[in-house]
């Protein structure tokens with residue numbers, strides 16, 4: 001059985017995943033790794049960004065680690081064959097509904113951000129983004145031509161009680177192991193799905209998690225508070241679209257998009273999907289300058305959440321921190337190390 | 351004919367609008383002002399947050415200046431009678447489809463933000479938010495009970511070519527008078543309305559505005575770039591929901607939500623709707639400590655965009671800057687002036 005299926009994907013994906021292989025060979029040589037083409041790479045080979053075989057391999061592995069997908073090469077491709085469609089298909093196919101996106105400020109990088117040091121130093125909060133529902137998957141969605149000659153486009157946001165409850169449960173459970181505080185972000189003042197979201201989270205909290213502190217926050221105010229005073233947050237749970245936007249803003253707080261991993265989890269025991277927050281970065285692909293830390297830390301999350309090896313995860317996390325403290329910096333952090341040298345720095349720190 | 355209809359609304363709304371009256375009496379004593387209850391106040395008096403008479407008065411004024419609406423008092427009220435529903439009804443009823451939300455860093459406040467001084471000093475960009483379409487108004491929208499006993503909520507995002515084109519036109523025109531650059535933000539990698547948005551903006555640009563620099567940006571990346579390097583932006587045009595969130599993040603950049611105005615414009619010649627970005631702030635309402643600058647600057651935008659008095663607008667803007675430079679600060683800016691004293695400081699600077 002495969003422990004970890006690697007999907008390097010496109011752009012800088014293969015470069016950063018190569019560093020994960022390097023780290024894994026030292027830290028966990030017993031792990032059974034497998035690898036498949038994915039995204040644009042898979043489209044080029046098979047005419048599909050996600051083949052049925054790859055989805056099967058993902059569902060039967062213990063964990064899946066993706067690099068990145070997409071790039072200008074595939075812009076002209078029909079939308080359901082684009083690399084991004086492969087990613088959405090993988091998330092839905094694996095049923096990984098809870099996306100954990102940490103906003104974490106590494107101590108050695110407390111000055112790397114556009115925010116003042118005191119605002120981000122020690123920052124450690126977690127966004128739990130619903131990942132398999134909402135406007136990303138709702139039907140109907142179409143573009144039609146109007147009698148007038150113009151067009152009309154429709155997208156549909158759909159959420160059920162069950163979808164909201166299961167992701168909120170992940171957030172409450174997480175908070176119990178952290179600082180015991182959950183913010184639930186929606187637009188219940190404008191959207192019916194926001195009203196249901198608030199109602200379901202409130203009910204679940206009352207029934208099973210009244211020991212956790214719960215606050216409801218409007219998504220626009222959440223965006224503002226993330227910029228103003230991010231340290232007020234511990235866990236924030238929100239829908240697919242708000243989570244996409246708020247987690248990108250939060251990621252940037254730490255000044256180091258190249259540092260941030262994510263984990264997408266399904267039902268207990270089912271394989272998780274791990275990916276760096278960053279994209280395929282076509283502008284630097286092939287140059288060997290991408291920061292591999294986000295991929296390495298995604299591997300760290302996989303060890304912790306899917307591979308039952310939190311001992312190794314702890315060691316890896318400490319090694320990343322140590323490498324940073326010793327001054328290891330790729331260009332995105334103002335340094336001059338190559339991707340491979342940054343991977344080496346982590347291996348050395350192990 | 352009314353020049354400016356004041357809708358003080360709820361919470362701190364009446365307090366900040368009182369300062370606008372004070373400023374207007376000195377700066378433009380000839381303006382014909384009128385005033386009506388709105389939002390929660392109107393609901394309490396008439397059972398409706400926006401009466402037909404008030405909407406008529408708004409449509410026949412030259413400009414409308416709103417304070418703020420809403421508060422905990424009306425949380426239990428049916429959603430279509432809530433203060434926020436009155437605001438959405440006013441926007442739709444006045445057909446003010448282009449919402450201009452400046453992210454502006456006043457020089458004397460360059461240190462007031464959570465961002466580093468060099469990141470925000472001199473910041474001056476404008477978000478143009480579509481305000482009368484999208485998921486705020488699309489049908490169907492409902493919550494239904496499922497056979498299983500759970501519920502299902504649906505919201506619909508709808509955009510037509512005409513709706514996108516008219517707001518993009520406002521953005522291109524604005525850019526021509528500024529630094530000639532427009533970013534158009536959407537999620538065309540995920541949403542059909544995003545695909546149409548990108549197509550319509552691209553076409554309009556090619557047909558009529560090819561002298562303006564246009565860049566397309568995904569909304570999640572926009573959130574990130576707003577935090578990372580906001581000075582790269584001049585004008586950003588986006589839909590109603592993304593605009594709500596991105597403009598709140600942008601507003602916070604300047605560290606002074608209490609400073610930021612907005613203008614909502616319709617077809618040329620039709621009245622504009624002006625409002626501070628901040629809300630009704632129930633926690634400080636009645637205490638006389640709210641910052642009236644956002645309301646005063648909303649009045650400044652009304653003078654400029656609806657009342658054809660840009661000479662007075664220039665004078666007022668300079669007076670605000672001067673008052674700040676002389677050290678006038680309400681508590682949100684770390685000072686101790688009351689709302690009335692802050693208004694007085696502007697009058698003095700006039």
Ligand SMILES: CC(C)[C@H](C(=O)O)[C@@H](O)C(=O)O
Nearest residue numbers: 070084087088244539540570
């Ligand atoms: C690539 C894109 C489809 C994706 C998303 O919108 O979910 C990305 O932005 C992300 O956040 O993982």
Ligand SMILES: CC(C)[C@H](C(=O)O)[C@@H](O)C(=O)O
Nearest residue numbers: 189190220434435437438594
């Ligand atoms: C009060 C609310 C309905 C409103 C909105 O969502 O548009 C507010 O957040 C705003 O940005 O003006």
